[in-house]
Each structure stands twice: as C-alpha cells, then as structure tokens.
Amino acid sequence: MKKFPGYLLGLLLLTCAPCALWAQTWPATHIRIITAGAGGGSDFATRLIAGPLGAALGQQVIVENRGLLAADVAAKAAPDGYTLLLSGQTLWLLPFMRDSVASNVSDFAPITTVTETSNILVVHPTVPAKSVRALIDLARARPGELNYATSGNGSSVHIAGELFRTMARIQVARINYKGASQALTELIAGQTQYMFGVPGSLMPHIKAGRLRALAISGAKATPLMPGLMPVAQTLPGYEVASRLAVFAPVGTPQAIITRLNREIVRVLARAEVREKFHETQIEVVGDTPDALAAMIKAEIASTAKIIKEAGIRAE
Numbered sequence: 347m348k349k350f351p352g353y354l355l356g357l358l359l360l361t362c363a364p365c366a367l368w369a370q371t372w373p374a375t376h377i378r379i380i381t382a383g384a385g386g387g388s389d390f391a392t393r394l395i396a397g398p399l400g401a402a403l404g405q406q407v408i409v410e411n412r413g414l415l416a417a418d419v420a421a422k423a424a425p426d427g428y429t430l431l432l433s434g435q436t437l438w439l440l441p442f443m444r445d446s447v448a449s450n451v452s453d454f455a456p457i458t459t460v461t462e463t464s465n466i467l468v469v470h471p472t473v474p475a476k477s478v479r480a481l482i483d484l485a486r487a488r489p490g491e492l493n494y495a496t497s498g499n500g501s502s503v504h505i506a507g508e509l510f511r512t513m514a515r516i517q518v519a520r521i522n523y524k525g526a527s528q529a530l531t532e533l534i535a536g537q538t539q540y541m542f543g544v545p546g547s548l549m550p551h552i553k554a555g556r557l558r559a560l561a562i563s564g565a566k567a568t569p570l571m572p573g574l575m576p577v578a579q580t581l582p583g584y585e586v587a588s589r590l591a592v593f594a595p596v597g598t599p600q601a602i603i604t605r606l607n608r609e610i611v612r613v614l615a616r617a618e619v620r621e622k623f624h625e626t627q628i629e630v631v632g633d634t635p636d637a638l639a640a641m642i643k644a645e646i647a648s649t650a651k652i653i654k655e656a657g658i659r660a661e
Contacts, residue, residue, distance in 0.1 A: 464564030
C-alpha cells in the first residue's frame with residue numbers, strides 16, 4: 347500500500363484546521379430558521395423549537411417566514427450554520443410535480459425529522475359507511491357519485507386521496523378548494539362526502555359529531571388518535587404522512603450538523619415541547635441525519651409513482 351504523501355497530508359490538515367476552529371467557535375451570533383408562512387404547521391413547529399434551541403446554544407434563534415420562497419432563500423445562504431430550513435416534504439416531492447424548481451432537497455444537508463402526522467379519513471355523517479371497507483364498497487356500488495374534498499395541488503391530503511382512490515380501485519371525483527378551511531366547511535355542509543385532513547382541524551368536528559372518523563393515513567396506530575386504525579389494515583401498503591424536518595445548506599461543516607442534531611433532538615425530547623405537539627395530535631420524531639436521508643429516499647421511491655400516475659401538479 348502506498349504511503350500518503352506527507353506534503354498532501356499537511357495540506358489537508360491546513361485546509362481542515364479553519365473548519366475545525368470555526369465549528370468550535372460556532373455559534374458566535376444569532377441563528378435564523380427559515381420556514382413557510384406565518385400561522386401554518388411549519389411555523390408552529392419552528393417557534394416551538396426556536397426558544398429552547400437558542401437557550402441551549404447561547405444565541406438567539408430567529409424565525410423567518412418566507413412563504414413559498416423559504417427553500418430558495420435558505421439554499422442561497424452561506425453554509426456556515428447560521429441559516430437553517432424547516433420544511434415539509436414539498437422540499438423533496440416538488441420536483442416530481444413541477445417541470446423545474448429553483449431548489450430541492452439536494453441543496454441541503456439533513457439534520458433531523460421534527461414531526462410526523464397522520465391525516466384522518468373522515469366522512470359526512472349522512473354517508474352510510476362506518477369503516478374503510480364500507481366506504482370502498484359504497485364507492486364501488488355507486489361509481490362516479492361520491493366526491494372527496496382536498497385543498498392544494500400536491501399537498502399531503504391530495505396525495506392521500508389519490509393513493510386511496512388508486513389502491514381501492516374506486517371511481518370518485520376530487521373537488522379541490524383554495525384552502526383547507528373551505529374544504530372542511532363544504533364537507534360539513536354535505537357538499538362532498540369524504541376527505542383526508544389534518545387532525546388539528548378535524549378533531550373538534552369529529553368530537554362534535556359533525557364528521558365521522560374512519561381511519562388514519564399513517565402506517566401504524568397512534569395513542570394520539572385512540573380508536574382509529576390505519577387505512578393499511580384494509581389496503582395493505584397504504585401510507586401517507588405529513589412530515590417536517592430541519593436542514594442546513596449543503597456544505598455546512600459536519601461538526602455543526604452533529605451539534606445541531608444533538609441539540610434539536612434534546613429540545614424535541616423535552617416534556618413541555620412534546621406536550622404542545624401532542625395537543626394537536628402531532629407525533630414528535632427527533633432522529634439522525636442518516637435516518638432522515640433514508641426516509642426521504644424511501645418516500646421519493648414510493649410517492650413519485652403516485653404523483654406520476656395521478657398526474658398531480660403543484661400550484
């Protein structure tokens with residue numbers, strides 16, 4: 347085996363030395379976490395993390411809402427650990443729903459998955475189906491007569507509905523609304539028959555009897571939604587979940603990525619943080635960068651096919 351040339355080793359050490367020193371002195375100023383619009387799920391998650399993360403790092407962590415431009419702004423930031431991105435799976439699925447995107451998941455280094463949330467399959471109380479199997483049988487008996495509500499092309503609820511339609515082999519019409527609240531209002535009014543939606547919005551109406559919950563879209567049951575079993579019990583292999591994760595611009599020093607992972611996972615393990623998420627039926631994750639990368643790879647493999655077959659295009 348050839349010896350590594352001494353001058354090259356010295357050059358390598360000189361090159362890495364500033365990076366090591368940089369990582370040791372980081373953070374020397376405030377950190378910003380860029381996310382989508384204010385008031386949404388990613389904004390809620392970012393603000394829950396920001397305070398305790400700042401305290402752990404000894405620097406202020408600022409939440410910066412950039413709407414649809416969040417990923418593009420973060421991708422252009424210096425890879426120095428002072429700019430992070432908290433995003434949902436649009437980051438890695440959008441390239442399959444648009445002909446071109448300004449930035450995608452390859453522009454970022456994974457840090458950790460923050461949350462995972464199952465959608466709930468609900469029907470209007472007048473629909474004579476009290477199980478997933480009964481809903482499928484009803485749709486097959488009345489082809490083209492049932493409508494399901496969604497909001498946002500390419501959203502998690504859209505993908506959940508399309509996968510359900512495809513795997514159940516049913517003929518139903520999709521009614522897409524401008525916003526989730528409008529879709530929910532129309533379902534409660536009986537204008538549509540069923541929908542997949544986020545637990546935080548649906549649970550009050552389920553408890554009040556305005557909607558009937560049939561199942562969840564995740565792969566396994568959760569104590570946060572007792573009594574609801576996965577759609578996969580009826581349609582094996584069915585799984586759709588909304589996920590949020592933290593990233594840094596690609597090229598961020600590994601030592602900083604490791605530190606951020608450790609501190610964010612510690613924040614997510616705090617009882618008061620978990621309780622806030624659990625109040626809205628959101629599961630807390632907190633995993634490794636490798637686990638997040640593997641999840642993204644697996645989801646792309648499974649979901650890209652659905653997007654293509656259903657002709658899903660993002661707005």
